[in-house]
Amino acid sequence: MSSIKELKHLQISLQDISDATNNYAKENCIGLGGYGKVYKGESEKYGTIAVKRLSRNREEHSQGDREFKTEIALLSNYKHEKIVTLLGYCDEDGEKILVYKHESQGSLDKHLKSADLTWTYLFRRCPWVKIPSP
Numbered sequence: 344m345s346s347i348k349e350l351k352h353l354q355i356s357l358q359d360i361s362d363a364t365n366n367y368a369k370e371n372c373i374g375l376g377g378y379g380k381v382y383k384g385e386s387e388k389y390g391t392i393a394v395k396r397l398s399r400n401r402e403e404h405s406q407g408d409r410e411f412k413t414e415i416a417l418l419s420n421y422k423h424e425k426i427v428t429l430l431g432y433c434d435e436d437g438e439k440i441l442v443y444k445h446e447s448q449g450s451l452d453k454h455l456k457s458a459d460l461t462w463t464y465l466f467r468r469c470p471w472v473k474i475p476s477p
C-alpha cells in the first residue's frame with residue numbers, strides 16, 4: 344500500500360474545497376456517514392464532487408486518522424466503474440477531507456433499502472438465483 348507521502352499529487356487545497364461547497368453550506372450537505380458530513384460541490388477542475396469532512400469528534404480518536412490514510416491509500420490504487428472514484432484529499436489546518444466524484448445514482452445502501460427491490464424483481468433480473476428447497 345502506498346504511503347500518504349507518495350500521494351501528494353492527490354492533494355486538494357482547503358480553499359478549493361471551501362469554494363466548491365460554498366463554505367460547507369447547509370444546502371450542500373447531502374449525507375452523514377460514520378466519517379462525518381458529506382457535501383456536494385462544484386469544482387472547476389473535477390466537476391461535481393462529494394466532499395467527506397472528518398468530524399472533529401472523530402479526529403480526536405486516532406481511528407479517524409487511520410481510516411483517512413487507509414481510504415486514500417486503498418482507493419487511489421483501485422479504479423473501477425463500480426467503485427466510487429477518489430479524486431483527492433485535503434489534510435490542512437487540522438481538517439481531514441476526502442473528495443470523491445459525485446455519484447448521482449446515490450449509494451448502494453440506498454438502492455438496497457429501496458421498496459422497488461422486491462424478491463420478484465430480483466428473481467426476474469437474476470434467473471440464476473435458485474430458491475433453496477426446504
Ligand SMILES: Nc1ncnc2c1ncn2[C@@H]1O[C@H](COP(=O)(O)OP(=O)(O)OP(=O)(O)O)[C@@H](O)[C@H]1O
Nearest residue numbers: 373374375376377378381393427443444445446450
Ligand atoms: N460519492 C458520493 N456521491 C454522492 N453521494 C455520496 C457520495 N458519497 C457519499 N454520499 C452520500 O453521503 C451519505 C453518507 O456517505 P458515507 O459514505 O459517509 O456513509 P456510509 O455510507 O454510512 O459509509 P460509512 O459506513 O463508511 O460511514 C451516503 O448515504 C450518500 O447519500
